[in-house]
Structures are given as structure tokens and as C-alpha cells.
Amino acid sequence: MQNIKLFITKAHVFSVCLFIVFIFSCKKENTTNSNHIAPLEALNQYYSKNLRRCISYVDTLAKSQNKESAEKNYLQARKYFKICEPILAFADAENYKALNQPNILKVEEEDATDIKIMNPFGFQVLEETLYDDNFDIHTLQNIASKTKSRLELVSNNSQLRFKDYHVLWLVRDEIARIALTGITGFDSPVLEQSLKESEFAYQTIAEILKIYESHFTSEELMTSWQSELQATQQNLDASFSSFNRYNFIKYHTHKQLELIVKTKKDWNLEFPYELAFNNDMTSLFSKNTFNLSYFSSEQFDSLPKAKIELGQKLFNEKALSKNNAISCATCHQKDKYFTDGLTISKGVTRNSPTLLYSALQKSFFYDNRAGSLEGQIVAVVNNKNEFHSDLQHLEQTVSNNQKYVEAFKEVYNDSVSQDYVRNAIATYIRSLTPFNSKFDNNINGKENTLTASEQRGFNLFTGKAKCATCHFPPTFNGTVPVLYKESEMELIGVPQTNDTINAEIDDDLGRFTVFNTEEKKHFFKTSTVRNVAKTAPYMHNGVYTTLNDVVDFYNRGGGIGLGMNIEHQTLPPDPLNLNQQEITDLIAFMESLTDEL
Structure with missing residues (x-):
């Protein structure tokens, strides 16, 4: 009997021990699983956590009672x-844009019956308000409250549903964004904290790749x-003024773009x-x-060679105009370089802009009134001072040849139509994106001929001189990286004559003539600086x-710097304080953007 009791006791103890081991193992397994969650879930947690941190500080900012607390x-x-930017900008581009918009009046013109005028908010506006000479705590609090509300909206809709390729796209976009707008001071206009803020964004890139480390088959690639x-x-x-942006892009940005292509292959x-961007691009300054x-x-x-050649012939065809006078x-x-060298082109009221790189824009003419190259051609054909013709004449003339x-x-495997005629000409214009200037060849490592002055000039263009905050590389026009959905317009205060003493703004009202929006008087599209030495x-x-x-005009602060009273000037009115050597270097760089045609 005693042996039976002893056996039962031992069995009971053994069962209890097994149960304890089972419970412990389950707990251990659950703990392990919680530390190895799916990459997308981990990315969601990382994004949500940092977004909430941002909101918390903006909320505290909105309640700040003094400047010292507000700055902190x-x-x-x-x-x-x-830190959130790489993910936020990709996942919610419109709200990112609103939260990072410049401190200028926002005007949206859908059509003549739908025009919205809005005061900006967000981080650039907060920065300029906080460090304004006439600092007002109540204005700051109001802007911070609006910014917080938008961030809350983002947070409430922040669930990420990315595929693996989305992850590589957002990393690529952020690498390009940092190179093309981040390090230029585009969104830190007062503090010039661009480099430190780019470090924060790179922290997130590193964290994303760490989260997706299991996707790598090549340990060497991850390393x-x-x-x-x-x-x-x-x-x-480094300091904003001394930072070598040329070397950064050449030796870091481009290397990272190569790693993106390798990672795509490694992840299958x-x-x-x-x-x-092309999916296999490894340079920001290439035809590819x-x-x-x-x-x-x-x-x-791709652009078919035969269509380009046909478009080139039509581009030079004077018979398309009513009186056979112009093409x-x-x-x-x-x-x-696809201009005419005249101050004002014959029969029109404005200077003739180059067509080089015009394919890399989202709107056309100085006032952005056309939405495509084909649409621009329609306007030229119908203009009584240019072709003085119509689309029917265009089609008939070509059909008779x-x-x-x-x-x-x-x-086209079809008969002539006005749509095909316009498309052929537009195709030829789209082919005019050579990317073979001295600067391109050097930053791509094809040659080593860029002078110290030209390199300093690029660093000035993208740094102290603030040129790149409107003329965005690599196109050096106003089409905004990295989404390239908008070609910006600016009011810089161009004078009627080259008079620095009694300057008066030119009487061309620019964008105003399209919808008669008062706030758009004297706004013009930001043209490319490429080939500017020839145009x-x-x-x-x-x-x-x-x-x-031109550099002197900008160095003085545009129209306001010349003494004009311009309410909505988008160009900062403060002098750039460029010395003569810096002006020489800046011009040397711009001259290095001349293509071989």
C-alpha cells in the first residue's frame, strides 16, 4: 500500500513538473514570437510610434507659453x-506635402470656377514663424494646432499595406529626396538644419532594412x-555652408541607388x-x-527612332503655318540650343525658352496654361501671331504630302491625323534630354575634368545661394522631386529693365492671365538652368x-531687394551676400551644364 502511495506521489510530482515545463516553454515560445514579428507589422509599429511622438511634441508646442519652450x-x-518622412512621404504623399509646404500663400486653381486660397501650415511655416523678428506666440500656437490636426488625421489612417517592392521604392525615393531637396535647405529655410535632419531620415532607412533583414539572401549585400x-x-x-554636396551625391547617393538595384535582384x-524614376536607374544625372x-x-x-525622325521633320516644317512662314x-x-536668341520672340510677348528637358515637366508655357506637350502644340497652332492656323489645316497639310x-x-500603321501629327512633334521634343554635359559626365565618373571652381559652384547652387530650392536638380527646373507631379511657379519680381536704382516690375501679369486670380499676378514657371550659358x-x-x-538680381533679393513693394514674392527678399569669387564659381558651375547636341 505504501509503495502504491509512493508511486502516485511521484507520478503527481512528475506531472506537475511536466506541466510547469510546458507552461514555461509556451511562455518562452510566445516571448520569442513577439520579438520576431512579421516585417510589415514591425514597420507599422515603428512608423506609428514615431508618428505619435511627433504629434506629442507638436501638441506641447501648441500649448507653449514662451519662445524658449516653443523652440525646444x-x-x-x-x-x-x-524620422517618419521616408514612410509618410510614400504612404501619404498629399498630407506629407501639406505638412512640409513652404511658408507662402497656397493657391489652387482647378479651373476658373474652382479657385482656393489657403494659408499654409506645417513645419516650414512653424520654423519661419518661430524665428521671425516679430515673433507672436498666439500665431505659433494656431499654426501648431492646425499642424497637429493634420498629423492626427495621418495617424488615424496610418496602417501600412506595403508589398515588398513598395519598401524598396520608398527607400529609393528617400535617398533621392535627401539628395535633391534635403541637403539643399529646401525645407529648413531659417535654421538650415538640413544635414542633421537628413541623418534622422537615414536612421529610418537603416531601421527599415534591419526590419527586412530576413529578406536578404546575401549577407554581404546587407553588410x-x-x-x-x-x-x-x-x-x-558637417556644417551647412561647408558641406560638399557634389561628393555626397557622387560617392553616397549613387552608390545607394546601385545597392537598391542589387537588393531588388537579391530579394527576387x-x-x-x-x-x-526608371526602375534600374543608378544615377540622378543620367539619360536613364x-x-x-x-x-x-x-x-x-521607349521613344521609337522612326517617330523621332518624323517629328523632327514636322518640327522644321513651315507648311504647317497658315502662310508657310514659320515652323x-x-x-x-x-x-x-532650341531658343531664338531674341529678347522677345517675333509675334509673341515673351522670350523663347529652350525646349531641352521640357519633356521632364508637368505643365508648359511660362504661365503653365498647357498640361502636355501635345496641348502646347495646339496653342501654338491656333495662335494668330504664331502659326495662325488650326488643327484641321495641320492635318490637311500633312495629308497632302x-x-x-x-x-x-x-x-503609326494608320493614316495621318492631327493627333498623330502633334504626337510625332511631341515625341521629337521628348528626345531632347541628353544629360551629357561636362557636369553630368563628371558626377557619373565618366571623366575627371570638373574644375574646383565648378565644383564649388555646384555646392553654392545647392547650398548657400539657395538656387536649388526652386531649380531642383537634376533637371534644374521647377518640377518638384521626387513625385514630379507639379511644375512650380514663382513670383521673383523681374523688372521691366535692367535698372537697379529705379526698378519697376515688368507689366506681364504671368499666370494671372489664365484665371484672373489676383494672388497669381506676376507668377511664372521656373525654367531649367541646364544649357543656360547658351540661351x-x-x-x-x-x-x-x-x-x-541674373546672379546679381538674385544676390540682391529679387524684386524686393531692388526696392519694389511685392506682396506675394516667393523668393526670399534677403540678400544672399555672395562675394565675387562665389559669383564666379556659381556661373562656372552653370556653364558646366552645357550639353553636347
Whole structure:
């Protein structure tokens, strides 16, 4: 009997021990699982956590009672905003844009019956308000409250549903964003904290790749990323004025773009389509950087040679005009880098802009009144001072030429139509994106000929001189990276004459003439700086004949710097304080952007 009791006791103890081991094992297994959650879930947690931190500091900022407290909370809020930026900008582009918009009056013109005028809010506005000479705590609190409300909206809809290829796209976008707008001071206009803020964004890139570490089959590739990102953040630990942006892009940005392509292959991914950037691009300054169809009214994989050649012939065809007097090439001459060299082109009221790189824009004419190259051609054809014709005449003229009829049958497998005529000309213009200037060849490592002056000039253009905050590289026009959905317009106060003493603003009202929006008087599209050494005279009215004149205008602070009273000038009115050597270097850089045609 005693043996039976002893056996039962031992069995009971053994069962209890097994139960304890089972419970412990379950707890251990659950703990392990919680530390190894799915990458997308981990990314969601990381994003949500930092977004809430940002909101918390903005909330405290909105309740600040003095400038010292406000500064402290602003800097913390901005830090976490930048940590969120790579994910936020990709997941919710419109709200990111609103939260990071410049401190200028926001005007949205859908059409003549739908025009919205709105005061800006967000981090740039907070920065300029906080560090304004006439600081007002109540204004700051109001802007912070609006910013918090928008951040709350973002947070309430922040669940990420990314595929693996989305992750690589957002990393690529942020790498490009930092190079093209981040390090230029675009969104830190007063504090010039761009480099430190770029470090915060790179922290997130490193964290994302760590979260997705299990996706890598190549340990060497993951190690390359880790060492490169560490070196990049160390490089960014520099002063805004002395930072070498040229070297940063050449030796870090481009290396990271190469790593993106390698990672895509390592993860065995296929991108389902292309955005603004080509999926295999490894340089920001290459003919292979952009997906041209993204900027177009049609989709295509490449520009057919036969269609380009047909478009070139039509581009030079004077018979398309009513009196056989002019062609597209009349005002856009190849030997003048597709301008005409005149102050004002014949029959119109503005200077003839270059067509080079115009394919990499989202709107056309100085006042942005056309939404495509084909649409721009319609306006030129119908203009009584230009072609003084119509689309029917365009189609009929080409149809009467047997060589053209045969060419259209070959290229379009169809008969001549005005749509095809316009498309052929537009295709030729889209081919005018060479990216083979001295600067391009040097930053891509094809040659080593860039002078110290030219390199300093690029660093000034993208730094102290603030040129790149409107003329965004690599196109150096106003089409905003990295989404490239908008071609910006600016009011800089261009004078009627080259007079620095009694300057008066030019009487061309620019964008105002499209919808008669009062707040858009004297606004003009930001043109490309590429090939600027060959496209004088400058500005929409050709008022300046030399690059030195142009730089002097900006160095003084634009129209306000010349003494004009301009309410909505978007160009900062403060002098740039560039010395003569800096002006020389800046011009040397711009001259290095001349392509070989």
C-alpha cells in the first residue's frame, strides 16, 4: 500500500513538473514570437510610434507659453517628423506635402470656377514663424494646432499595406529626396538644419532594412548597406555652408541607388510598373534616370527612332503655318540650343525658352496654361501671331504630302491625323534630354575634368545661394522631386529693365492671365538652368543679357531687394551676400551644364 502511495506521489510530482515545463516553454515560445514579428507589422509599429511622438511634441508646442519652450518642442517635433518622412512621404504623399509646404500663400486653381486660397501650415511655416523678428506666440500656437490636426488625421489612417517592392521604392525615393531637396535647405529655410535632419531620415532607412533583414539572401549585400549608411550619416555630420554636396551625391547617393538595384535582384522582386524614376536607374544625372512616359500624355517603353525622325521633320516644317512662314524651329533653333536668341520672340510677348528637358515637366508655357506637350502644340497652332492656323489645316497639310503619308503609315500603321501629327512633334521634343554635359559626365565618373571652381559652384547652387530650392536638380527646373507631379511657379519680381536704382516690375501679369486670380499676378514657371550659358537673354522678358546680371538680381533679393513693394514674392527678399569669387564659381558651375547636341 505504501509503495502504491509512493508511486502516485511521484507520478503527481512528475506531472506537475511536466506541466510547469510546458507552461514555461509556451511562455518562452510566445516571448520569442513577439520579438520576431512579421516585417510589415514591425514597420507599422515603428512608423506609428514615431508618428505619435511627433504629434506629442507638436501638441506641447501648441500649448507653449514662451519662445524658449516653443523652440525646444519644435526641434523635437521636427526630428520625429523627419524620422517618419521616408514612410509618410510614400504612404501619404498629399498630407506629407501639406505638412512640409513652404511658408507662402497656397493657391489652387482647378479651373476658373474652382479657385482656393489657403494659408499654409506645417513645419516650414512653424520654423519661419518661430524665428521671425516679430515673433507672436498666439500665431505659433494656431499654426501648431492646425499642424497637429493634420498629423492626427495621418495617424488615424496610418496602417501600412506595403508589398515588398513598395519598401524598396520608398527607400529609393528617400535617398533621392535627401539628395535633391534635403541637403539643399529646401525645407529648413531659417535654421538650415538640413544635414542633421537628413541623418534622422537615414536612421529610418537603416531601421527599415534591419526590419527586412530576413529578406536578404546575401549577407554581404546587407553588410554593404550597413557600412554605407553608417558612412553616409558620418558624412552628414558637417556644417551647412561647408558641406560638399557634389561628393555626397557622387560617392553616397549613387552608390545607394546601385545597392537598391542589387537588393531588388537579391530579394527576387519584379517592380510591376515604373514611377518617375526608371526602375534600374543608378544615377540622378543620367539619360536613364527618368521614365519619360510618366511625364507624358501617353504610355511607352521607349521613344521609337522612326517617330523621332518624323517629328523632327514636322518640327522644321513651315507648311504647317497658315502662310508657310514659320515652323516650330523658327523660335526654337537647334544651334541656339532650341531658343531664338531674341529678347522677345517675333509675334509673341515673351522670350523663347529652350525646349531641352521640357519633356521632364508637368505643365508648359511660362504661365503653365498647357498640361502636355501635345496641348502646347495646339496653342501654338491656333495662335494668330504664331502659326495662325488650326488643327484641321495641320492635318490637311500633312495629308497632302505623300512622303508624310507613307511615313505615318509606317510609324503609326494608320493614316495621318492631327493627333498623330502633334504626337510625332511631341515625341521629337521628348528626345531632347541628353544629360551629357561636362557636369553630368563628371558626377557619373565618366571623366575627371570638373574644375574646383565648378565644383564649388555646384555646392553654392545647392547650398548657400539657395538656387536649388526652386531649380531642383537634376533637371534644374521647377518640377518638384521626387513625385514630379507639379511644375512650380514663382513670383521673383523681374523688372521691366535692367535698372537697379529705379526698378519697376515688368507689366506681364504671368499666370494671372489664365484665371484672373489676383494672388497669381506676376507668377511664372521656373525654367531649367541646364544649357543656360547658351540661351541668353534671360527671364520671361529677356531683361538680362548675362549670367552675371541674373546672379546679381538674385544676390540682391529679387524684386524686393531692388526696392519694389511685392506682396506675394516667393523668393526670399534677403540678400544672399555672395562675394565675387562665389559669383564666379556659381556661373562656372552653370556653364558646366552645357550639353553636347
